[in-house]
Amino acid sequence: DNSFLISPGAKLNINYSAGHSIAKKRAIKKSRSSAVQLISISFKDQSASTFSGTYIKSSDNYFVLTVAHGLQGTCAETKVIYDDEFYDCVKLIHVDQELDYALIQVDEIPKRTAIQIPREVPNNREWRRVFTLLHEVIYTGYPNTIGPLTFSGEIAGVAGYRYIYINSYAWEGSSGSGVFDSDGNFIGYIVAVDIGKNDFGVQILNNLVLVIPSFHVDWTKTITEVKQ
Numbered sequence: 001d002n003s004f005l006i007s008p009g010a011k012l013n014i015n016y017s018a019g020h021s022i023a024k025k026r027a028i029k030k031s032r033s034s035a036v037q038l039i040s041i042s043f044k045d046q047s048a049s050t051f052s053g054t055y056i057k058s059s060d061n062y063f064v065l066t067v068a069h070g071l072q073g074t075c076a077e078t079k080v081i082y083d084d085e086f087y088d089c090v091k092l093i094h095v096d097q098e099l100d101y102a103l104i105q106v107d108e109i110p111k112r113t114a115i116q117i118p119r120e121v122p123n124n125r126e127w128r129r130v131f132t133l134l135h136e137v138i139y140t141g142y143p144n145t146i147g148p149l150t151f152s153g154e155i156a157g158v159a160g161y162r163y164i165y166i167n168s169y170a171w172e173g174s175s176g177s178g179v180f181d182s183d184g185n186f187i188g189y190i191v192a193v194d195i196g197k198n199d200f201g202v203q204i205l206n207n208l209v210l211v212i213p214s215f216h217v218d219w220t221k222t223i224t225e226v227k228q
Helices: 022-034 125-130
Strands: 003-007 010-013 035-042 047-058 061-066 078-082 085-096 101-106 136-141 149-159 163-167 178-181 186-198 201-213
Touching: 022 035, 022 047, 022 136, 022 149, 022 178, 035 061, 047 186, 078 101, 136 186
Parallel strands: none
Antiparallel strands: 003 010, 035 047, 035 078, 047 061, 061 101, 078 085, 085 101, 136 149, 136 178, 149 163, 163 201, 178 186, 186 201
């Protein structure tokens, strides 16, 4: 992917800053080329939501990792979108409400490059390095249905191995976006922004983004639950 739609029939080329390292350019490209948008509609409840996801490959099958809270309807009522094309949900492989993720099986999506499922071990040297304050991260998503848009940020804090807090930007529609570090490692998915209170009421903190690490995902489901 080297462009995004800015108006009907118009394309804007995407260039990478010469100041970025080779590793960071690779990470940005991986983030953009695997990002997809989703829409889920419940005809029964007359509700709908749009959100983001990451295109993933396991063996010879393709999946989208996204957030469980975005699913309003059934698999048949959920579509993956890229470049104004709609792709069917083949099967809901797994939905985890507690960790707020869903694995959706899809057919191969042209113009998207799937990432391989990441390693699951949280305690090795690589993960300890990733879980470092001010470690740079990148994500691509569809805030407010606009996109794909790519954002950078830094790790602001961690809550054990359960959550990562990043100083970046997110808005409704960003949920489900895959988060990569500056070396191109897929490290988690966005679930929410923080909400605070002040004397004037509730305040949304759009720059404090909550991420769940990718090693919490049960990737074995991409083998055991796949539809042939």
